[in-house]
Amino acid sequence: MREAKVDIALIHYPVYNKNHDVIGSAVTNLDLHDLARAGKTYGVRHVYVVTPFADQQKLVQEIVGHWQDGYGATYNPDRKEALAIIRICADVDELLELTKGENGEKPTVVATCATPKADTIPFGDAKTRILAGEQFLFLFGTAWGLTEEVFEVVDGTFPPIKGRTAYNHLSVRSAVSIILDRILGV
Amino acid sequence: MREAKVDIALIHYPVYNKNHDVIGSAVTNLDLHDLARAGKTYGVRHVYVVTPFADQQKLVQEIVGHWQDGYGATYNPDRKEALAIIRICADVDELLELTKGENGEKPTVVATCATPKADTIPFGDAKTRILAGEQFLFLFGTAWGLTEEVFEVVDGTFPPIKGRTAYNHLSVRSAVSIILDRILGV
Structure with a gap:
């Protein structure tokens, strides 16, 4: 199967807290495991963990x-294989540098959000473009979500994930898994 | 939207450990949150946490x-709303009693497994039957998965979740999220 040129990033800064202050959130052990395992299953190249804090990087x-x-x-060698795709970086600027292609080409950067945004990229469109070889980077926020400054540097945003109810407070672990399945599932 | 008559259960006993011994696994805090939030999003009626151990139930x-x-x-009232759908029960027999319908009718019980089983129920079939009003119960194993004795009491098994690679070691949090999205996503 053709390699999907997809990277995903879990952003710990800048994100909002409950009061809409811009904060840096703490790394969660299970996020790393779940995202690495899902990433490995769906053929994602790297899972970037974005945090500027030295103790969190450590x-x-x-x-x-x-x-x-x-x-x-x-x-558990299966877990070794999954966690091997994790990379650490300090901020979104460094992330955008690290995810450039071999010839310096920038990926299409898509944010995820639980509320609708104007510049929506439907999941089916992203799937078609990825299967055609286009390079993508998906951004996932922790805490109460990505800040406006992050949305300013992206090329578009996925629509909110909808189930059968108005409730839309999935964990980031669930959101990553569902979005990878919708776009890279077979 | 018509109510989906779906319950899900997270089985902590009986499951296998790494050495294929039958064990009871420990409850994980994030499993409860992630499954409740995904269940609430997709309109699941209850998330049953199955463990016979009094300290784990506590x-x-x-x-x-x-x-x-x-x-x-x-x-966090959103979290309150999600966790309200959690129910505790001691074992699979009690689970099958508790998930009977108002007139005592047994749901169609489907196990999940990372390896293919003979009695596969495709996700699309389950979706069609659920949308037609049929009552379902999905069983998810913790640790190294549900034991053979559980597979003997189910009506069928979902196929393994496939991504774009041979790697199929998703977390149970990811597996639940993806299966609910495949069957109850809109």
Whole structure:
């Protein structure tokens, strides 16, 4: 199967808290595992963990290291394989640099949001363009979501995920899994 | 929108461990949150947490209670609404009793598994039958998956979730989210 040129990023800064202040959120162990496992299943190239805080970057390195070189690597090789796709970076600017293609081409950057935005890219459109070889980067926010400054640098936004109710407060782990399945599921 | 008569259950016993021993696994806080939030989004009636261990049942009660009546209820009413659909039961026999319809009718019980089984129920078939009003119960295993004794009491099994790779080690949080989206997404 043709390689999908898709990277995903979990943004810990800048995001909103409950009071709409701009904050940096804490890294969650299970986010790393769930996103790496989903990413590996759907053929994502890298899962970028975006945080400017040195202690949080160190935490990510320690978690990934445990499963790459530590006891976890022999205890569960499947987990080793998944966590190998995690990369750490400091901010969105660095992320955009790191996700450029071999010839410096910028990916199409798509944000995710639980409320509708003007510049919607339907899931089916992204799927068609990815299967045709276009390079994409999907941004997922933690806490109460990506800040307006992030939406200013993206090329578009996926529509909110809709179930059969008006309730739309999925975890980021669920949102990543569902969006990857909608676009890269077979 | 017509109510979907779907319940889901997260089975902590009986499941296999890494060495294929039958064990009871520990309840994970984020499983409760993620499954409740996904269940609420997709209009699931109840999320059953199945564990025979009194201390684990108490832990589930405490977590749900924090978000129902404790500080969490005022801090995050959305979470209160989601966790309200959680129910606790001791084993699969009790689960099958509790999920019977008003007139005692048994739901169609479908297991989930990362490896293919003989009695596959395609996602599309389940969707059609649910939209026609049929009552379903989906079983999800923790740890290394549901034991053979569970597969003996089900009416069928969903096919493994396939991405674009041979890797199929999704978290149960991802698997639940993707299966609900495939069947109840709009």
